[in-house]
Amino acid sequence: MKKLFTVRKILSFFLAVSLIFTAYSAYYKIKFWGFDIKPNKITEVWTIDAHISFKALGKDVNVSLATPSVSKEFKVLNEDIIAKNYTFSKDEKTGRIKFQSSKRKGRQNIYYRLTVYDNEDTRGKVRGKEPEMPEPPLFDEQQLQMAEEILQSASVFEGSLPQKLILLFNQSPLDETVEAFLPVKASLHERANIIIDLLSLQKIPARLVRGVKLVEGKKASNADLMLEAYEGNRWRLYDLQTAKDGLPKNFILFQRGGVSLLDVEGGERSTIKFSVLKSVTSSFEMAEHRAEMSSTAKLYNFSIYRLPLLEQNILKWLMVFPLGILVVVFMRNVVGVPTMGTFTPMLIAMSFVQTGLSAGLVCFSIILFIGIALRSLLSKLNLLLVPRISSVVIFVILIIQTMTVIGYHFELEISSAAVFFPIIITAWIIERLSIIWEEEGAKNAVKEMFWTTVTALATYFVIASETIRHFMFAFNEVNLVILFVVMLLGTYTGYRLTELKRFYPLVKEK
Amino acid sequence: MFHPLKIAKKLKACGILGMNARNYSVISALNKRSLYPLFDDKVQTKELAVKAGINTTKKIGLIEYQHQVKNFRNMVQGFSEFVIKPAHGSGGKGVLVIKKWDDNCFTTASEKHLTYTEVYQHISNILSGLYSLGGQYDVALIEEMVHFSNAFERFSYQGVPDVRLIVYKGYPAMAMMRLATSESGGRANLHQGAVGVGLDVKTGSTLCAVQHNKPIEFHPDTKADLKTLKVPFWKEHLLIASKAYEMTGLGYLGADIVLDKDKGPMMLELNARPGLAIQIANASGLKKAIKNIDKNYPKNLSAEERVDFILSKT
Numbered sequence A: 001m002k003k004l005f006t007v008r009k010i011l012s013f014f015l016a017v018s019l020i021f022t023a024y025s026a027y028y029k030i031k032f033w034g035f036d037i038k039p040n041k042i043t044e045v046w047t048i049d050a051h052i053s054f055k056a057l058g059k060d061v062n063v064s065l066a067t068p069s070v071s072k073e074f075k076v077l078n079e080d081i082i083a084k085n086y087t088f089s090k091d092e093k094t095g096r097i098k099f100q101s102s103k104r105k106g107r108q109n110i111y112y113r114l115t116v117y118d119n120e121d122t123r124g125k126v127r128g129k130e131p132e133m134p135e136p137p138l139f140d141e142q143q144l145q146m147a148e149e150i151l152q153s154a155s156v157f158e159g160s161l162p163q164k165l166i167l168l169f170n171q172s173p174l175d176e177t178v179e180a181f182l183p184v185k186a187s188l189h190e191r192a193n194i195i196i197d198l199l200s201l202q203k204i205p206a207r208l209v210r211g212v213k214l215v216e217g218k219k220a221s222n223a224d225l226m227l228e229a230y231e232g233n234r235w236r237l238y239d240l241q242t243a244k245d246g247l248p249k250n251f252i253l254f255q256r257g258g259v260s261l262l263d264v265e266g267g268e269r270s271t272i273k274f275s276v277l278k279s280v281t282s283s284f285e286m287a288e289h290r291a292e293m294s295s296t297a298k299l300y301n302f303s304i305y306r307l308p309l310l311e312q313n314i315l316k317w318l319m320v321f322p323l324g325i326l327v328v329v330f331m332r333n334v335v336g337v338p339t340m341g342t343f344t345p346m347l348i349a350m351s352f353v354q355t356g357l358s359a360g361l362v363c364f365s366i367i368l369f370i371g372i373a374l375r376s377l378l379s380k381l382n383l384l385l386v387p388r389i390s391s392v393v394i395f396v397i398l399i400i401q402t403m404t405v406i407g408y409h410f411e412l413e414i415s416s417a418a419v420f421f422p423i424i425i426t427a428w429i430i431e432r433l434s435i436i437w438e439e440e441g442a443k444n445a446v447k448e449m450f451w452t453t454v455t456a457l458a459t460y461f462v463i464a465s466e467t468i469r470h471f472m473f474a475f476n477e478v479n480l481v482i483l484f485v486v487m488l489l490g491t492y493t494g495y496r497l498t499e500l501k502r503f504y505p506l507v508k509e510k
Numbered sequence B: 001m002f003h004p005l006k007i008a009k010k011l012k013a014c015g016i017l018g019m020n021a022r023n024y025s026v027i028s029a030l031n032k033r034s035l036y037p038l039f040d041d042k043v044q045t046k047e048l049a050v051k052a053g054i055n056t057t058k059k060i061g062l063i064e065y066q067h068q069v070k071n072f073r074n075m076v077q078g079f080s081e082f083v084i085k086p087a088h089g090s091g092g093k094g095v096l097v098i099k100k101w102d103d104n105c106f107t108t109a110s111e112k113h114l115t116y117t118e119v120y121q122h123i124s125n126i127l128s129g130l131y132s133l134g135g136q137y138d139v140a141l142i143e144e145m146v147h148f149s150n151a152f153e154r155f156s157y158q159g160v161p162d163v164r165l166i167v168y169k170g171y172p173a174m175a176m177m178r179l180a181t182s183e184s185g186g187r188a189n190l191h192q193g194a195v196g197v198g199l200d201v202k203t204g205s206t207l208c209a210v211q212h213n214k215p216i217e218f219h220p221d222t223k224a225d226l227k228t229l230k231v232p233f234w235k236e237h238l239l240i241a242s243k244a245y246e247m248t249g250l251g252y253l254g255a256d257i258v259l260d261k262d263k264g265p266m267m268l269e270l271n272a273r274p275g276l277a278i279q280i281a282n283a284s285g286l287k288k289a290i291k292n293i294d295k296n297y298p299k300n301l302s303a304e305e306r307v308d309f310i311l312s313k314t
Helices: A002-032 A141-154 A161-169 A176-181 A188-201 A283-293 A297-302 A309-319 A321-335 A344-355 A357-381 A385-409 A413-420 A423-463 A466-474 A478-489 A497-502 A504-508 B004-013 B019-030 B033-040 B042-052 B066-076 B116-127 B150-155 B234-248 B278-282 B286-296 B303-312
Strands: A042-057 A061-066 A075-082 A087-091 A096-101 A105-117 A206-213 A224-231 A234-239 A251-256 A262-265 A267-282 B059-063 B082-086 B096-101 B105-108 B113-115 B140-144 B162-168 B171-179 B195-199 B206-211 B252-260 B264-271
Touching (some): A002 A478, A042 A262, A061 A105, A061 A267, A141 A176, A161 A188, A161 A224, A188 A224, A262 A267, A309 A466, A321 A466, A321 A478, A321 A497, A344 A357, A357 A413, A357 A423, A385 A413, A385 A423, A423 A466, A466 A478, A497 A504, A504 B004, A504 B278, B019 B252, B033 B234, B042 B234, B042 B264, B059 B066, B059 B116, B066 B116, B066 B140, B082 B116, B096 B116, B116 B140, B150 B171, B162 B234, B162 B286, B171 B234, B171 B286, B171 B303, B195 B278, B206 B278, B234 B264, B234 B303
Antiparallel strands (some): A042 A267, A061 A096, A087 A096, A224 A234, B082 B096, B082 B140, B105 B113, B162 B252, B171 B195, B195 B206, B252 B264
16 A cells, blocks of 8 residues: 555656646746747737938948847847948947948839837836936926926826827917927827927936837838937837827837937938738747747757658647547546547547537448448358458458448438448447347347447537647646646546446445 | 436445546556456466366366367367357457357357357457457457356356455455356346345345345346355355466455365456446445455465454454
8 A cells, every 4th residue: 555655656747747847848938939829829920111211322332221129029030131332231239230342323222121019028027227317408498387287288188298289289270389399290200309308307307209100001111200308217109199008009119218219320311111921820839930039949959840741740649649648548547438449439439520420420320331241241140260360351441442432422421421430340349249248138239339429529629629739739848737637536446437337236225 | 307416425425436536546556567468368367277286177278379270179079068268358248158068059048059160260259359358369268167156056147147256465354156047148237137146245145136226025037036146155256356366466356266076165257457346236335345355454464464453353
């Protein structure tokens, strides 16, 4: 009894270790590789093309472009640069790309392509260094007075001060004071700058943020602007039109603060236009990109997800089996139902996955029915075991062939499903069924077949579920846990469910 | 209402041994795997039994290869009745009892007439492994038929009433007699409707009887009062069971014993994985009996001493 305790203890220990390992590994895969628990979660991938265009003046050209810095706000999948005759380098610290070229003349085109995906987890959690107190703007007396008025009238709006101001500036028709304060036909940029000035009067540091609003099919547009103000020890982003705070969905920051988005030395009339293209991909396919970006590429390269697709598909199919095995073990040792052969139910379930449940069930019943009928003729022929079972195998092949042909000809899906059933296993089921039938009567044969089918169905529902299959493939270390659960079930000495019924008469009277 | 947990608790309190506990805590703990072949093979079991001085049915012959099948007739020449069984069979599968035979046909115990071809076919099936565990090639054992004592005639419908004793560490722990009924088709399998009679290990008389898990008092076919059943030569039964422990080295085994009217109790078969139905027939748990033996019974006794110990217990 003492020994038994130790075996269980060791197995429980390994189970605990495998659980911890699995939990960590799953966490790791979700966090760094971006795996999802559910299958085929769609992630939006955005391709942003920045087209820089300027006229070179025949001098050395130096172009500096702000790019989204590597941060957790969003994930950059890929960067691509087309800049003919230019040398370029990226300053990882500032995130600016410098393009250099010796004397050039005429229109210059530089393309920068960025592929990013929506990293929803970190949206709106922008943190930054604490900025210095802003210098008050150089307003004259009159301007100062108007500013006071504006701030006054802004106070009727809800929200923080930047929000109030933005709302005031977007009022339609505009507040008179505001209109007077603004230059004629003020651009969004100019308005934003005035808001920043007004904020600095209130000792609130604020800055412009340039980025690209990801709208599908956006073509050749200027960079989008947002306002960022420092309040409560953190930078908050505000939409310049709606005053909504936080990084909006589909907004990629390129540059913030005083530094410019694009600097061109040795050129004039420079423009930068952004085009946006949206594509959709399953998050699973993105894992590779993500792993590459993080420091885990090596580990990823060694994982099953780097195998050719064919192997991956086979493994995906294999990875779900331990769970099916667990079902069989559970049905036999905990529930306690008799099944034909240990893993026959699982093999039948595998066929059901390929045929579809109802077609599989009907088709399998037909094969068994015809098979048993033929087998009963066979028992009259006095054949030896091996030739007899071999004949049954050939019967099964012929039945399957006939059914498939009929199914094809008359477009009966149920009939053509026959081709997916494992021949040898089916033959053995027929053989065993007829022997039980002969020796222990039809009742026992039906009973055993019934429980085999029930177990097969239970297994089917486990292995046919796309969610479970994906889960077992994405987090294949779960199979380790299953291994130890199965081993622990090997030490289970409690009653089986069917035994409760069997032995019930013993305790009924008491 | 079916309350699984409540029932499980009650069963545990009664000391009922479940299949998992039997396999894990008892069989795999006490029965060395390497010993199994010795008596999964009835030929070897028989030889061992003879050596150990256990009364058993006599071997008439052995058919090991297909080409020997045609010698079958010569082999059984001089025996008016015999039994053909697979050496590796289990649960009575593939056992053919021939009561009578002549130049034309064989008559089985259940009055079925079989042609020569059919009997040869049966032997061929045995050889090809149809009835053996795992389907490997087997040999056909032909042995003398037991002349059943008529002590149980009133209690059985056709078939062979036999005593099953569960032997734990050499001590007979529980006993049962299985009585065939018309429903069980003359077979002694409880799940097919045979009557199970729990026997007092000390005296060999009826404790209680069940059919289909329900207590009964009279045999459904012969109407005999099952309470009046008492197995004669009970001590000899116990001795066979007890000796089987030394003979096999198995800590947990089932001994099937039949009563021959001339030769007394004879060991029919030993089983390393005896079933649990005996608990139903006894309306009592095996685990309880096993615990009692572990706790209160002396160790290192000889087979005879163990039987004496049981008989002397009050």
